[in-house]
Amino acid sequence: MIRSMPRSLGYRIGYALFVILFYLFLFAPLIVISVLAFNDSQFVSLPWNGFTLDWFFANGPDRIGLFHDPELLRSLWISIETGLIVATLSLVVGTMGAFLFVQERFCCKEPLYFLAIAPLVIPGVILGISILLTATMVGDWIEKTTGIDLEFLRPSFWLVVLGQFSFIATFVLLVVISRLKKFDHTLEEAAMDLGANRWTVIRRITIPFLMPALIGSFVVAFLMSFGNFNTTLFLVGSDATLPIELYTQIRDGSTPVLNAVSFLLIVFTSSLALLYLLLSKKE
Amino acid sequence: MSSRHFRLGFIIFLTPVLLWLLTLIVIPHIDLLIASFQAENDQGKLVFSLENYRNFFTDSVYWYTFVRTAFYSILVTVITFLITFPLAFYITKIASKRLGGFLSMLLLLPFWVGELVSIYGWMILLRESGVINYILQGVGLIHKPLPLLYNDFSMVLGLVYMSMLFMVVPLISALESLDDSLIEAASDLGASKFTIFTRIVIPYAAPGITSGAIVVFMLVLGDYLSPDLLGGKNSLWFTEQIYNEFIASFNWNQGAAFGFLLLLLSTVIVWLGLRLSHQRLDKAVGA
Incomplete structure (x- = not known):
């Protein structure tokens, strides 16, 4: 029943069939999207009417391709911006947290650590509404007392950034902690014996050691932000991110342009994910 | 290194972490709890009230949706386990090392592409x-299109699809460390396949199973896209009630109460899972 033991023919064929069906199930939606992104038809369905790139490049009058759709392009750009900012912020704070929890001793470390990993088991919708509530309350209070309306406390680009950061930082924290735990402290001690101060040690020894984990978690943090829907839904203002824009359009009915966007997303995210895998292999 | 210097570094590291956890996690959740116990009185002022919770318990739609969501979340977790366990076993124990590595890499792709895109794909398919x-009619198996989309079947399918990765990864890492010779020894001593699975493989993988189940349950419970886009008008998922209160009815206090109930349900189940499997939260979520 395992590879070192003899297996009956029926067992082997049955199992192979199951695995093939599983991967068919896994890739069916992605394959269908990709194929129909190139179908020369107004409808997102079979039959196949021939190959076209219209859904990417057409510029009117009957067909507007993805690269001439200002709404989609704008939301794509917003998502990239959000992703980069969230990933940077999460990387900085998550790494600081990792150092704190691995290398320092202080009071209330255990409950604080528990709090830091809690966002992983809080549903994204809840994070969204609770941050929306607090931001609105604080925003109202500030407006009432000072007359200043702070935009980042209203559903907006920056509130989305804060909401996504609140749980993506946890992810970075965990990745960096697991790498930091493998760190050999005698290296640091040796450097200090040789006269390096703490900052030099961090810059020249600890950070280079952590580099694969840092780059890897930056990529993953970006992807998590880029694809986030549940938390973003409640915090988004007029700057719709790509998933929000796609969701609105999908609800209104599908067009082949949506397939074109999805196809590009499939290509883009899988190459980023591949990069991440290559990096973690090296580690 | 002077101790004053050290304290300064410590504070520089501690401050952003504290800010993050206090302003984005602790205070918002306290706020959520407070808001759920408030309602507008006749003058339109917010006062302490149990009304939001009373609505939940007296209006059967809310109740029904809550129980239905919990039930389906458990069902999806079980189905996901039943599908991914044989796969994890194949990848770790049957396939060659190279094929196993390749197969587990392929598993990640739909996850990175994102839930929305996969769901869109299922909509086009179903x-x-x-x-x-189209294909079924083309080969003549059916003459009228089957209503595959916008029902509980398509909703469960979407939920299982998006959950599989979160179940299979902990299963793979649990099974990877299972020593093959244990299975060989059991087989040499005459144990049947069934016995080997129930007495050796499953108990050994139990921590991985709990980890996967906890994460999947929580994600499914809090999911919005699959019920909304694949489940159709009658999908009745609890997150949709929350969304309706916040975005459509603009009754945030009612929405806060629903949110808190969802959080409570998710926390209780996660806690139970951890207690039953004697695990710590950080180990279970993959730290």
Whole structure:
């Protein structure tokens, strides 16, 4: 029943069939999207009417391709911006947290650590509404007392950034902690014996050691932000991110342009994910 | 290194972490709890009230949706386990090392692409003018398109699809460390396949199973896209109630109460899972 033991023919064929069906199930939606992104038809369905790139490049009058759709392009750009900012912020704070929890001793470390990993088991919708509530309350209070309306406390680009950061930082924290735990402290001690101060040690020894984990978690943090829907839904203002824009359009009915966007997303995210895998292999 | 210097560094590291956890996690959740116990009185002022919770318990739609969501979340977790366990076993114990590595890499792809895109793919596959109906009609198996989309079947399918990765990864890492010779020894001593699975493989993988189940349950419970886009009008998922209160009815206090109930349900189940499997939260979520 395992590879070192003899297996009956029926067992082997049955199992192979199951695995093939599983991967068919896994890739069916992605394959269908990709194929129909190139179908020369107004409808997102079979039959196949021939190959076209219209859904990417057409510029009117009957067909507007993805690269001439200002709404989609704008939301794509917003998502990239959000992703980069969230990933940077999460990387900085998550790494600081990792150092704190691995290398320092202080009071209330255990409950604080528990709090830091809690966002992983809080549903994204809840994070969204609770941050929306607090931001609105604080925003109202500030407006009432000072007359200043702070935009980042209203559903907006920056509130989305804060909401996504609140749980993506946890992810970075965990990745960096697991790498930091493998760190050999005698290296640091040796450097200090040789006269390096703490900052030099961090810059020249600890950070280079952590580099694969840092780059890897930056990529993953970006992807998590880029694809986030549940938390973003409640915090988004007029700057719709790509998933929000796609969701609105999908609800209104599908067009082949949506397939074109999805196809590009499939290509883009899988190459980023591949990069991440290559990096973690090296580690 | 002077101790004053050290304290300064410590504070520089501690401050952003504290800010993050206090302003984005602790205070918002306290706020959520407070808001759920408030309602507008006759003058339109917010006062302490149990009304939001009373609504939940007296209006059967809310109740029904809550129980239904919990039930389906458990069902999806079980189905996901039943599908991914044989796969994890194949990848770790049957396939060659190279094939196993390749197969587990392929598993990640739909996850990175994102839930929304996969769901869109399923919509194209399942709807009446969709690809599956087209093929089935083309080969003559059916004459009228089957109603595959916008029902509980398509909703569960979408939820299982998006959950599989979160179940299979902990299963793979649990099974990877299972020593093959244990299985060989049991087999040499005459144990049947069934006995080997129930007495050796499953108990050994139990921590991985709990980890996967906890994460999947929580994600499914809090999911919005699959019920909304694949489940159709009658999907009745609890997150949709929260969304309706916040975005459509603009009754945030009612929405806060629903949110808190969802959080409570998710926390209780996660806690139970951890207690039953004697695990710590950080180990279970993959730290």
